[in-house]
Amino acid sequence: MNDPGPNASAATINPSLPVSPRTSLRQLLWALVFALTLPAILIAAAGLYSGYRAEQETMDLRLQETVRAMSLSLDREIEKSEVVMRMLALSPYIADGNFSAFHRQAQEAGIPKPSWVSLVTPEGEVLLSTRVPYGSELPDSVRQTSLLKVLETRTTHLSDLFNGSITGQPLITLDVPVILDEKVAYILSASISPNIFQKLIADQRIASNWNAAVLDRSGRVVARSRMPERFVGQLGNPIIRDAINSNPEGHVQSVTLEGVPVRAYFSKSAVYGWSFVISVPSTELSASFKRSLFWLVILAGCILMGVALAAVLSRLIAKPVDQLVAQAHALGAGQEVLGASTHVLEFDTIQKALTDAAANVREQERNREEVLTRVAESEARLRLALNAGHLGSWEYTPSTGIFVTSPQCRANFGRGPDQPFSYDDLIAAIHPDDRARQAEAVVRTLKNRVDLQVEYRAIWPDQSEHWIRISGQVRVAPDGHLSLVGVSQDITEQKLADERQGIMLHELNHRVKNTLATVQSVASMTRRSADQGDPAAWDAFLGRVQGLAKTHDLLTATQWQGALLKDVLKNELEPYQDALNQRIRLRGPEINLQPSAVLALGLAVHELATNASKYGSLTSPEGKVHVMWALASALNPPVLIVEWVESGGPPVTPPQRQGFGTKLIQRGLAQQLGGEIKLNFHPDGVRCVITFPIKNVMVEIDETDESVERYAS
Incomplete structure (x- = not known):
């Protein structure tokens, strides 16, 4: 008898299956390929475009943060010169008329080279200049407008870029008033070369095809990374200047002075009004889009190769299906198990053969799966417990x-x-x-x-x-x-924790002894004040102990590793600050103090703040307190200078005797830290200048030079 073939056998064994149009396996494979490829292409394109946009936004954010940081660096560079000039303006040599000694002091003050310092009268007569030896004949100043502005405002003035009348070179001047007997007696001028700002740009290692520039308030180029010799002194691109005048920071499409299309990122200084600009060629920004498009083409090519491979596999899969059907009939011979049609010819045939075999092994598989499941769950619980x-x-x-x-x-x-x-x-x-x-x-x-x-x-x-x-x-x-x-x-962490606990207990014992000694000293001095009939001695004692506790909280937050000078000042002065943060102003570099210096300075600032709130500038709503500090690395030994200046309060009269607070400051700062304190009871407000040897107060003496560059806001 002739073999009717597998398809005839399927029809004979199960005549109840409905006869309907069926989809072939090849057609299903093709439909599956297209169902997978089309969404994959769309998703990949969307993903690559999203990646391009994300990369663009990330670059905008990174460059905006860079120009903002450079703008702050620009402020710090100018501020360093301003601090030195303000310190020079307080020189006693000027008040004494010893201009020769002041000439030497100005030369050693640390103004960045090749800058120089000049002392000018309000009428424009130049008394001395560190650019030439003292006693040299000097012409009168021709900057009458700048001098007049300093006379009128009695504040520091930073000029825009201009060509010096003597040197003929581009310069920037920083004019500081020298106030003697409540009037501007002289004007101290620092002539600063743009090379200082040129070095600031060079230190950033800007990419060779990028451009970085410093603009003054008028939009004139002060320094530039590309061809500074050609463009310094010229006005910047009008598009960038208009953008800076509209917003303090941002980015804009522009063209460099060389005519190159760029995307310019800028940030304007809120203190001095100068701006820092970085320009990136537009061709570099479009490179990321080209990379995304390239990978999209590669992906499309891979998908097309997959389609071609699917065509080959569809032919290879359909051929062994007939052999699989014959093996399935042999496996399920003698049994009849009905199943629903899948409307796919090949799958219906395979399903009939496999359902025949499934009836014989279903029970065994069920038992086996239950055993394996229990074993797997047991092993999983064991692994979870061990890992936990x-x-x-x-x-x-x-x-x-x-x-x-x-x-x-x-x-x-x-x-x-x-x-x-x-x-x-x-x-x-x-x-x-x-x-x-x-x-x-x-x-x-x-x-x-x-x-x-x-x-x-x-x-x-x-x-x-x-x-x-x-x-x-x-x-x-x-x-x-x-x-x-x-x-x-x-258990290494446990062992280390036990060891750290022992060390901490020993350190705690040491800190408690030191704290009790400080409290004992304050109590002893307070008792003497109380014995002399001071009714406020007990309240003052409580205030000092509370101030000491606040300082201890600040040190505890850093595990007694020290604290920032700015944080010590804020800790005591924050209660007196106004909503606009204008009443208390702090300015100086970021300095990390030793724990002993934190405690001593905290008590000193507490006494100054208490005195200001009772008798000084903080008794008036218009009163202000400015605290400035700087590192004088050029001195031997190097010192930290802290200046406390009160203004806007009632007239000050010198005390008849040295008070308890002054004694406490002298003992805490002078005796413990080797500091020097100068108190000046000026009618406009108390001024206190404290000088410390750096080695006695700072945590990281080796990094002093680096700390000078990190100014607090």
């Missing part, structure tokens, strides 16, 4: 030397998850001083059949030392062999 406790499992058979470890166990000894780790490797990893204790514990466990509990140090391959806790039990195998099974745990 960071425990590594291990098993050691002494008779065979076989040592089996889990990845976490190997990690406890500094090994990778796939790195071999034998028992000999374990012994070699144990600290030589602990190997005997580990060996004795293993022998005792095997001999007495007791639990294994031992802790020892392990040396990792990187030579770091770690503490390991080993726990285990004896297991007897069916063949009678003994083995040890247990877990390992890295």
